[in-house]
Amino acid sequence: MIEIDQAKAVIEASSLCVNIKNNPILKSLNFRVKAGEIYALLGGNGAGKSTTLKTLLGFNAPSSGSVKVDGKEVLEALNHVRKKTAYLPESATLYTHLTARENVKYFLSLADIEKTDAEIDQAFDRVALQTKARDRHMQTYSKGMRQKTAIALALLREAPIFLLDEPTSGLDPVAIDEFNQLVRELASGGATILMVTHDVYGACQVADRIGLLRDGELVGEFSAPQDGQIETEEVHAAFAQRGAA
Amino acid sequence: MSYMFKQLSREWRFMLRQKYLLVLLGCAILISGFSVQSGLNEIEQQQQTIERLTAADEADRIDAQHKHDEFGMLAYYTFHLTYSAPSDLAFAALGERDIYPWKHRIKMLAIEGQIYESDTQNAELTQAGKIDFLFVISALSPLIIILLFHDLFANERNSGRYDLLVTTAKSPWALWGARGAIRFIAIFLCLMLPFYVGAWVSGTSLAAIGLVSFYCFIYLAFWALLSVYWGRNASSAPKVASGLIGIWVLFAFITPILGDLTINKFVHSPKGGDIVFAQREAVNDAWDLPKEVTMDAFTATYPEWKDHVAMQSMFEWKWYYAFQQVGDQIAASMSQEYRDAAKKKYQLAGYASLLSPPLLLQRILTHLAETDAVAAFKYEQQVRDFHRELRLFHYPFLFAQGEFNKGELANMPSFEKFIIEQQDDRNTDSAQSTNK
Numbered sequence: 010m011i012e013i014d015q016a017k018a019v020i021e022a023s024s025l026c027v028n029i030k031n032n033p034i035l036k037s038l039n040f041r042v043k044a045g046e047i048y049a050l051l052g053g054n055g056a057g058k059s060t061t062l063k064t065l066l067g068f069n070a071p072s073s074g075s076v077k078v079d080g081k082e083v084l085e086a087l088n089h090v091r092k093k094t095a096y097l098p099e100s101a102t103l104y105t106h107l108t109a110r111e112n113v114k115y116f117l118s119l120a121d122i123e124k125t126d127a128e129i130d131q132a133f134d135r136v137a138l139q140t141k142a143r144d145r146h147m148q149t150y151s152k153g154m155r156q157k158t159a160i161a162l163a164l165l166r167e168a169p170i171f172l173l174d175e176p177t178s179g180l181d182p183v184a185i186d187e188f189n190q191l192v193r194e195l196a197s198g199g200a201t202i203l204m205v206t207h208d209v210y211g212a213c214q215v216a217d218r219i220g221l222l223r224d225g226e227l228v229g230e231f232s233a234p235q236d237g238q239i240e241t242e243e244v245h246a247a248f249a250q251r252g253a254a
Numbered sequence: 255m256s257y258m259f260k261q262l263s264r265e266w267r268f269m270l271r272q273k274y275l276l277v278l279l280g281c282a283i284l285i286s287g288f289s290v291q292s293g294l295n296e297i298e299q300q301q302q303t304i305e306r307l308t309a310a311d312e313a314d315r316i317d318a319q320h321k322h323d324e325f326g327m328l329a330y331y332t333f334h335l336t337y338s339a340p341s342d343l344a345f346a347a348l349g350e351r352d353i354y355p356w357k358h359r360i361k362m363l364a365i366e367g368q369i370y371e372s373d374t375q376n377a378e379l380t381q382a383g384k385i386d387f388l389f390v391i392s393a394l395s396p397l398i399i400i401l402l403f404h405d406l407f408a409n410e411r412n413s414g415r416y417d418l419l420v421t422t423a424k425s426p427w428a429l430w431g432a433r434g435a436i437r438f439i440a441i442f443l444c445l446m447l448p449f450y451v452g453a454w455v456s457g458t459s460l461a462a463i464g465l466v467s468f469y470c471f472i473y474l475a476f477w478a479l480l481s482v483y484w485g486r487n488a489s490s491a492p493k494v495a496s497g498l499i500g501i502w503v504l505f506a507f508i509t510p511i512l513g514d515l516t517i518n519k520f521v522h523s524p525k526g527g528d529i530v531f532a533q534r535e536a537v538n539d540a541w542d543l544p545k546e547v548t549m550d551a552f553t554a555t556y557p558e559w560k561d562h563v564a565m566q567s568m569f570e571w572k573w574y575y576a577f578q579q580v581g582d583q584i585a586a587s588m589s590q591e592y593r594d595a596a597k598k599k600y601q602l603a604g605y606a607s608l609l610s611p612p613l614l615l616q617r618i619l620t621h622l623a624e625t626d627a628v629a630a631f632k633y634e635q636q637v638r639d640f641h642r643e644l645r646l647f648h649y650p651f652l653f654a655q656g657e658f659n660k661g662e663l664a665n666m667p668s669f670e671k672f673i674i675e676q677q678d679d680r681n682t683d684s685a686q687s688t689n690k
Binding site: 063066067068088091092094096098099100102103104106107115116118119120121159162166 | 257260261264268271272273413414415417418419420421422423424425428429
């Protein structure tokens, strides 16, 4: 695992404004995610969740304010940021004409990372991808299996920061439980996790903190108590009242 | 170096797993192979024709020399083969050899009519041309490149992989650079390999192979870069392909057609048939003109024979060949106008080709292969100059009326010797100018 300074905020948006085609999408967004923390950005459709993620990945330039990952302005240190970040897209469509193993090897090679078959199998074991499916073309994979492959890829990249876009969307309850367990394991190992989601219950189950995003602005923040979960009812009420309006 | 090799090797293996790309590359090598084969066949046929005609020409001449003792009659029945041999690169770019004649059987009659006789054929029949390597590279390969490159980005965006790919790749070169480079190398090799085989069979010089490779590389790279640029921000591959095909139609068809129409509208030229007609009319009219009129016109060009034009009978061969000469003199201005217009059109087509990369490549490669209009003009002038040599050889026997010994026919100019002498003269001139 790549070492990261635990004292500072690993992900930080300060007065972040992003315009897309002259439309303001993010309006003075402020949030910080510390090392080892699981932070969920919760919001309805059009709240600015995906724009936030894309800005953190360097696809959008801030029109004002700043966005930092590992203490560095994203666009000024794009290679550094992307090297330290494992991104899990909502619909992890990998190459269907390749097997899961071939896909993982292909993407790792893109990142100039070499892993043995045994190490790849270990990652597949962690995400509970069936052994017999690993060398089958992904054309036949369910969404859950594709998601597991993408998570395995993220694990193999050994990045200290995970950016997850609607990670449990389309997964069955068992797969969601397995995923949440994995995310907690990663965080306890020091990884910083930012997930964007519209799933109130899912977010409350796994996140240490939840930021409620509405119309490009953070309108509320909830923290989990020591050794406990964020109160779903409270977040749901706030989401229904303010978030999804 | 090893990092770059790793990226290229990964993308090579990745490309080999994509069936549609392999089918496309297979089509490219098949089409290119067919065009090279077709070009080699065409050139072989032309060479066989030259060999066959050379043998027949020699036999005919010997036969005429046996049959006829009178010099004028002998000159009348003796044909002389002229031809423009294809270069060792002509198989790849047949060029204008479809349109301009590359062989003639001429005799001592007026030459302009003999040169432009074939121009009275229906030129439209030759417009379809032949599928040669140059046609495949200049007209068809852009389509293959477009099919290979149009979805480079759009396909990844459309399937939701783009962000993952970009954020995972160590650098844009590791992904797009290597992927584009491998596709380009693959299509370049598929298109060029048949050419290299054809060049080896044809004995093409390494310099010519190098130049063709260079120009084709630049041309294919232009289309690849255009395709990449056009599709860089797109998420719909069909839209990218439609736009690029529109550009291809503009460059490959609309610009050349509009250029041709414009040039023909502004540059007027007599037809070859008009020259043939004018020259033949002059020759036919001469039978009815007083002989002095013909002889005066003849000696205006050849004053050295002015003391030998008096005739002893109603028909003498010197008068016959004199009015053939005068026929050429009458058609000369029209012939010059025709050539000037052809050169002007060629020059203007050069400007038009700057707006059409396919046309520009065709122009460059046909020039290298000596199959362009310039080579045709050069051959036409060689025929004219050779015919003048023939006249200079025949006139002393016709006008001086000295003893004619058939042994002197051994000194009669032949087109092959004439071309070699011209080449030697050029080499001497260039050696002298180098020494200076």
